[in-house]
Amino acid sequence: MEQKVNNKNVFMGYTRSDLTNFLIVMILSFVAIPLLVKTDYWYSSILIPWLCLALAAIGQQIVMGYAGQLALGAAGFMAAGAFACFNLILRVPDIPFFVALGLSGLVAAAFGILFGLPSLRVRGIYLMVATLASQFFIVWMIDKFGWFKNYDTSGIITAQDIVILGKPFTSPLEMYFVILVVVTVLTVLAVNMARGSTGRNWMAVRDMDIAAESMGISLLKTKLQAFAICAFYCGVAGALFAFTYLKSLEPVAFDIKLSFKILFMVILGGLGTISGAFIGAAFILLFPVLLNSIGNNVFHGAIDATIISSIEQVVFGVLIIVFMIYEPLGMAKLWGNIKQRFLRKRSLQ
Amino acid sequence: MTEVLFFIEVVVAGLLAGTMYSLVALGFVLIYKASSTFNFAQGAMVFFAVLAFVGFMELGLPFSLAFVVTVLLMVLVGFCTERMVLNPLMNQSEDTLLMATIGLGFVLEGLAQAAWGVEVRRLDLGIGDFPIEWIIDVFGLFVSALDLTAGIVAAVLIIGLALIFKYTRMGLGLRAVADDPGAASSIGIPLKNIMLLVWSAAGVVALVAGMMWGARAGVQFALVDLALKALPVLIIGGFSSIPGAIIGGLIIGATEKVLEVYVGPFFGGAIEGWAPYVLAIFFLLYRPEGLFGEKIIRRV
Numbered sequence: 325m326e327q328k329v330n331n332k333n334v335f336m337g338y339t340r341s342d343l344t345n346f347l348i349v350m351i352l353s354f355v356a357i358p359l360l361v362k363t364d365y366w367y368s369s370i371l372i373p374w375l376c377l378a379l380a381a382i383g384q385q386i387v388m389g390y391a392g393q394l395a396l397g398a399a400g401f402m403a404a405g406a407f408a409c410f411n412l413i414l415r416v417p418d419i420p421f422f423v424a425l426g427l428s429g430l431v432a433a434a435f436g437i438l439f440g441l442p443s444l445r446v447r448g449i450y451l452m453v454a455t456l457a458s459q460f461f462i463v464w465m466i467d468k469f470g471w472f473k474n475y476d477t478s479g480i481i482t483a484q485d486i487v488i489l490g491k492p493f494t495s496p497l498e499m500y501f502v503i504l505v506v507v508t509v510l511t512v513l514a515v516n517m518a519r520g521s522t523g524r525n526w527m528a529v530r531d532m533d534i535a536a537e538s539m540g541i542s543l544l545k546t547k548l549q550a551f552a553i554c555a556f557y558c559g560v561a562g563a564l565f566a567f568t569y570l571k572s573l574e575p576v577a578f579d580i581k582l583s584f585k586i587l588f589m590v591i592l593g594g595l596g597t598i599s600g601a602f603i604g605a606a607f608i609l610l611f612p613v614l615l616n617s618i619g620n621n622v623f624h625g626a627i628d629a630t631i632i633s634s635i636e637q638v639v640f641g642v643l644i645i646v647f648m649i650y651e652p653l654g655m656a657k658l659w660g661n662i663k664q665r666f667l668r669k670r671s672l673q
Numbered sequence: 674m675t676e677v678l679f680f681i682e683v684v685v686a687g688l689l690a691g692t693m694y695s696l697v698a699l700g701f702v703l704i705y706k707a708s709s710t711f712n713f714a715q716g717a718m719v720f721f722a723v724l725a726f727v728g729f730m731e732l733g734l735p736f737s738l739a740f741v742v743t744v745l746l747m748v749l750v751g752f753c754t755e756r757m758v759l760n761p762l763m764n765q766s767e768d769t770l771l772m773a774t775i776g777l778g779f780v781l782e783g784l785a786q787a788a789w790g791v792e793v794r795r796l797d798l799g800i801g802d803f804p805i806e807w808i809i810d811v812f813g814l815f816v817s818a819l820d821l822t823a824g825i826v827a828a829v830l831i832i833g834l835a836l837i838f839k840y841t842r843m844g845l846g847l848r849a850v851a852d853d854p855g856a857a858s859s860i861g862i863p864l865k866n867i868m869l870l871v872w873s874a875a876g877v878v879a880l881v882a883g884m885m886w887g888a889r890a891g892v893q894f895a896l897v898d899l900a901l902k903a904l905p906v907l908i909i910g911g912f913s914s915i916p917g918a919i920i921g922g923l924i925i926g927a928t929e930k931v932l933e934v935y936v937g938p939f940f941g942g943a944i945e946g947w948a949p950y951v952l953a954i955f956f957l958l959y960r961p962e963g964l965f966g967e968k969i970i971r972r973v
Contacts (some may be wrong), residue, residue, distance in 0.1 A: 457950030639784030644776030
């Protein structure tokens with residue numbers, strides 16, 4: 325009986341359990357965490373980068389998991405967003421922070437459309453190479469033209485303080501709230517896009533683009549839309565990443581390694597699920613922390629730090645292969661399976 | 674006249690540097706031809722192979738023995754890859770295999786660094802990276818000895834591989850597998866052995882490429898990123914063509930150098946980093962299957 329009630333459409337196609345889950349997550353993140361977590365370390369080293377990277381991973385998820393376009397340039401779009409935000413705040417007097425954030429997302433989206441163009445002709449690995457161009461080009465451009473860096477020669481620019489309605493948001497907890505609001509809004513948007521006709525078009529193109537085209541879905545519009553939205557999310561994420569986590573702007577921070585990291589978040593988290601972006605980001609971020617603390621506490625620093633980071637790389641690689649072989653749908657699916665088994669057991673009792 | 678000479682010099686340097694890209698690209702093509710798998714780990718294999726080679730040399734092995742041992746190691750890597758990665762993923766989509774090879778690349782990079790450390794090694798092949806005297810005397814051109822050696826090695830390797838593919842039983846089997854794996858295995862061609870052979874060959878090519886690059890730029894992690902440069906080479910040449918890999922490499926090498934020297938200064942230099950990719954994009958828009966690739970026709 326309970327199952328039936330749960331499946332009923334309560335609000336805009338969401339079931340009651342969807343809404344309660346959402347409410348629980350909201351209470352947890354907005355009330356419980358700020359009340360329980362008191363140390364700045366958790367905010368500035370774990371929660372803030374996690375949310376930023378998860379946001380970028382949602383962008384990657386949209387273009388890769390939903391629209392099926394193998395793109396590898398997330399960090400390039402993040403760099404575009406970060407530097408756009410820096411310049412907007414620097415050059416436009418009294419610009420509200422959220423407006424600057426939105427505009428920098430749009431700047432990144434413009435790059436997304438430009439570098440998404442090859443997706444109309446090519447797919448798979450070919451597309452990956454084409455999107456690599458965006459990665460290298462954007463970072464090079466920022467590095468070479470002094471204007472973007474306000475002619476700073478040191479290479480590292482301090483990010484401005486976040487000021488909203490005249491109040492500066494500088495402590496880790498305050499910044500956590502700023503990010504949380506942005507991430508919540510954009511996640512809800514992404515979930516709705518993925519469920520709506522936009523997302524269905526993406527998935528149709530992903531599953532077979534020629535069939536989708538013959539059914540009247542415009543490939544041009546759908547693919548470029550996916551690229552634009554992906555770049556928008558990455559741009560916003562990059563701006564937040566630079567302003568709240570790095571607290572500085574340097575093109576080097578957005579290198580190809582970061583793009584790979586975001587790719588792995590999506591693969592390990594689970595292609596084609598928004599929750600996978602969060603799970604994957606958490607895993608990629610926390611795993612090195614865990615490995616380091618094992619190295620420090622169990623072996624008391626007997627293992628060299630470079631060895632640990634090498635082992636980390638090996639384990640990531642092995643995990644990717646294992647997931648590709650046994651669970652191509654990633655950790656989100658794994659979690660779903662566990663939950664389902666648990667629920668089935670409960671209903672049998 | 675000196676300007677013309679200088680231009681020729683730039684082009685020749687570019688062409689020879691291009692053969693180095695071709696060497697890396699060749700490894701990709703070998704595997705792609707036989708299994709339609711895009712082996713993203715090729716760059717990591719280059720790094721792994723040459724680091725192992727330098728590691729063995731440091732253990733006191735002589736040059737030739739270190740080379741043989743490293744080749745055996747690369748065969749082992751090929752064997753493990755075939756058994757543990759490719760076999761379980763048989764009949765999966767190309768994208769899945771691609772992602773699995775990205776994972777493989779990470780494993781190899783991590784293993785290499787864990788075993789042999791992260792510091793930059795020097796590799797001395799006994800060939801200097803300086804101009805050859807007699808070429809200066811005869812043609813008035815500055816051509817690096819290392820570049821020239823790389824070019825010759827690449828040529829020998831490619832001709833050798835082409836001959837093996839064309840005239841041996843193994844090569845015939847390989848071409849059959851490349852054409853249609855299902856049909857090939859149904860008439861008794863040992864798919865596993867062919868795969869092992871191909872991965873081993875790619876490993877040897879990776880070692881040679883790594884030695885050339887390592888002698889020039891030092892044996893270091895940046896080799897992995899250099900291997901990414903082989904991607905635009907493949908796009909221009911086509912993924913399944915060995916001559917394509919060569920010509921693609923030459924085109925990329927020459928264009929990159931010419932652009933860097935003549936156009937770069939207007940933009941503050943260092944356009945080498947992205948110019949090949951942009952060139953590849955323009956190529957993609959015009960000829961998605963590359964110069965020598967087979968045209969792909971997709972149907973519902």
